[in-house]
Amino acid sequence: MKILEMLSWTQLNRMIIGSVLINVFLAAYISWPFVDSSLTHRDVIPITLHGEINRNNFEQFLTDMDFNNASAIFNEVNNALKQKNADINPIGVSYFPAYIPEGTMLYHSNGDGKVPTSFEWMAMDYEFSYNFAHMFRKGGRHHGPPGHPPKGKWPGGPGGKKHGPGKGPGKGPGMGPGSGNFVSSLLTFQTVAPLDKLIYLGGASAAKTRTGEMDTQFLMTNLESYDDYDERIGAQLICDWGKKNGGLDGVIRLEIGFEIILCDFQSDKLELVQNLRLTNVTDIINFPEEEPEEEPEEEKEEEKEGKEHAEAEPESNKDEPNSKSKRALEGLPKERSAIVDVYEAMSGYEHYKAGSRHYDDENRILIDFTKFVTVLNRTYVNPDPYLRRIHNISSEERTEIQSDIASMLSTANDPYKGTNWRLVTLDIENKFGPILMLMSQSLSLYNYSLTQDPAGDAYTIDSLGRNLTTYTYNFVRRYTDGSYSHDLAYQWKDAKKMAVWDWAHPRQKIISRSDFLIWDAITHVQESIIEVVFSCFEVGRQILDNLYVSADVEVPSDQQITALYEKITFLLEQLNWSSFYQCKKTCAWNEMCFIPTWGPAPLGWGDATIGKEMVNGIPRIKKECECISYETILRMN
Structure with a gap:
């Protein structure tokens, strides 16, 4: 108080005004989008580290990130800790x-x-x-x-x-x-x-x-x-x-x-x-010690003929008491080892199952x-x-x-202090993976009918319009604000913007460059997904308007439909989500849907060739996966 008493009102006013100006300047500096989109992520400084990014302004903070980089970062995050x-x-x-x-x-x-x-x-x-x-x-x-x-x-x-x-x-x-x-x-x-x-x-x-x-x-x-x-x-x-x-x-x-x-x-x-x-x-199952494995030798011609003759004998001859005694004396050790072979194969299968x-x-x-x-x-x-x-x-x-x-x-890791971006990408994949695949299939069927069956009616333009709108109608309607019906262009823009923010927004405040980089990449990917979803709805709507409202409504050309199909195909290839890889059938209780691995494994190094295909000399995992069981391992070994 004594210090304040010593200051004149003029001096106090200058101090207050100066303080206000400094705070205004700092606030402007913190909130202004100074991100240079040409810089690498190490140089990009997310000046909005205190929660300023919101539904209204998030687009101004996005960098001009290449889609290959954006989708790669999205997938690095989405793939983390998922075998x-x-x-x-x-x-x-x-x-x-x-x-x-x-x-x-x-x-x-x-x-x-x-x-x-x-x-x-x-x-x-x-x-x-x-x-x-x-x-x-x-x-x-x-x-x-x-x-x-x-x-x-x-x-x-x-x-x-x-x-x-x-x-x-x-x-x-x-x-x-x-x-x-x-x-x-x-x-x-x-x-x-x-x-x-x-x-x-x-x-x-x-x-x-x-x-x-x-x-x-x-x-x-x-x-x-x-x-x-x-x-x-x-x-x-x-x-x-x-x-x-x-x-x-x-x-x-x-x-x-x-x-x-x-x-x-x-x-x-x-x-x-x-x-x-x-x-x-062998001890745990009360079997006697196994006999040493004999090295296989080339069969003599007469032994081979004798074996073939024995295999040709009627089944009744093989079940005579003398045959059983011989089996008891000579065959049991091998049969016991065969049983343990099954246990060993099951150990490998259980390893796969745990994975x-x-x-x-x-x-x-x-x-x-x-x-x-x-x-x-x-x-x-x-x-x-x-x-x-x-x-x-x-x-x-x-x-x-x-x-x-x-x-x-330099500091302990704390998984609770920021957004769990894996949950964000998982929600996006679970929601949009099926929609994108269904739209891709619809467009593919129509393109096939154009090139392979132009005179047929197996998959008509009507079917395409119905399917594209069926898979997207409720999603688009959820984000379309009727208050903007007087301005359809703005209504569409606002709907897309909210559809991006709703699925890609940070769950907690962005607090680091890494946080910002991940959010930036996920948002770019989500923008591409939303653009495709809305484009498919628009094409389907135009088709149905032409067929059921007015013939004056222009129908999208086959070239436009093909271009849309190519766009969604490219997007699916870039995303390469794991949900696109599935077994053709439901595996039995003693089976699992098998995704091949790449190192030492019960089925052989890199799982040998099961579930893989060669593409341009590179082994890749097939999208159509197979069911395996312990018997698969037993056969392979």
């Missing part, structure tokens, strides 16, 4: 700050039952670790998942030094046949504090290939060449780097189910719950999108998720990526 999506789009180019809550169970198996003293692999599902522990059977039999790719070469690589797995989640030492004396242990851990400094790597990031799936890890190692990289070297370098740059709990990757390269098993965030020594596979539980979500892992780091929108990346590579980006770009990751690790 089906990640395998369909196997090469990820982003780093997600991840978080595993307190109380989560994690699994590891090995051959000595000891808790690792350094980094090692962990699985989110016990079936993962259990299957990689293998069924080491007496007699030397082993039919578990392969430890090495075909011909000893890692897929995508030129051979030479192996780009191999080292130890994996629950993998015992070595992947080959075990001896009868080998014992596996399954260790169960529980988090007693959140693992809040994890990095999740998108795509099939544990595929152990050289075709791009491992590029995000390679960039973190500072190695110059893949020839110097393998699993253990990479894990060691990443954990060492993370320790020096803010601390790193580990790296989450996808194989069949999700695994963690845990940097420190001695962490006070983790406690051992159980150290289980697995029983011998399928996370086709659409791994909800035990959370993501802090406010610190999301991606190579997208800062340098060219191939839009094809089977062909993109980032291992050879410039040294400046690599340094920039590493700097952003170090910044990510």
Whole structure:
């Protein structure tokens, strides 16, 4: 008060006016859209970090982002922590700050039952670790998942030094046949504090290939060449780097189910719950020890003839008592082993089944999108998720990526402080995926009738008009404000704008560049979707107006309809959503709809060829998927 008394009214007025002007200037600076659309996402500063983006003004904040970049960022977010999506789009180019809550169970198996003293692999599902522990059977039999790719070469690589797995989640030492004396242990851990400094790597990031799936890890190692990289070297370098740059709990990757390269098993965030020594596979079912497998020999001609003669005998002769006695003496060991073969195949199937539980979500892992780091929108990346590579980006770009990751690790990840953008993209896919597919099918049928059956009436212009409006009418009506009926152009513009905002708006205030980048990309994609939906409705409405109201209404030309079909086809190809990949039939209870994977697997390295097709020399997952069971694994092995 004494200070105020000493100031004249003139001085006070000047101070108040100055303060007001400063606040006005700051408010204008904060709210004005200074985003330069030509800049990369690292340079774009979302000055509206305090919730100023709203339904009325959001369009002025959008950058001029290329649609390839927008759809790629949308898919990186949408595919995160979804096994089906990640395998369909196997090469990820982003780093997600991840978080595993307190109380989560994690699994590891090995051959000595000891808790690792350094980094090692962990699985989110016990079936993962259990299957990689293998069924080491007496007699030397082993039919578990392969430890090495075909011909000893890692897929995508030129051979030479192996780009191999080292130890994996629950993998015992070595992947080959075990001896009868080998014992596996399954260790169960529980988090007693959140693992809040994890990095999740998108795509099939544990595929152990050289075709791009491992590029995000390679960039973190500072190695110059893949020839110097393998699993253990990479894990060691990443954990060492993370320790020096803010601390790193580990790296989450996808194989069949999700695994963690845990940097420190001695962490006070983790406690051992159980150290289980697995029983011998024959002991638990009270079978005697298996006999050693004999190497197959070439049959002599007379033995072959004798076997053919025996197979030609009537069934009645085969069931005589002497035959049964002979079977009891000679056949039972093989039949017992065949039964255990089924159990082993079932172990592989249960591993697949555990992974399928996370086709659409791994909800035990959370993501802090406010610190999301991606190579997208800062340098060219191939839009094809089977062909993109980032291992050879410039040294400046690599340094920039590493700097952003170090910044990510400087604070604990907090998945609750920002928008969960995965829920936003999931809602968009679930809502618009079926609509887009139905409109595409309608346009495709009409185009087919034009070119293949021009004289027929199987799919008429009337059918097209009815279908296009049926699939879009209620959606368009929901966003069309009758108050603007006097200005149809504005009414249409307002409807589209609200339809974009309704589905793409941030659920919480945008608080970081990463937040802004994701919102920007999702909004661009949603704009494209809404434009197609409204265009299809408009075409259908014009057709019906011509047929049922007035012939004076101009009908869209076949060229316009074809152009619309091409537009929606391009959009569907860019989106490449996992919901477009489905089994043709409902799988039985003992089956699962199978999405192929890309690394070591019960059905062979990269699941061999089941569910894949070659397109221009690149194996890709088919949109028509297959049902498999344990019998599929038994046949393949």
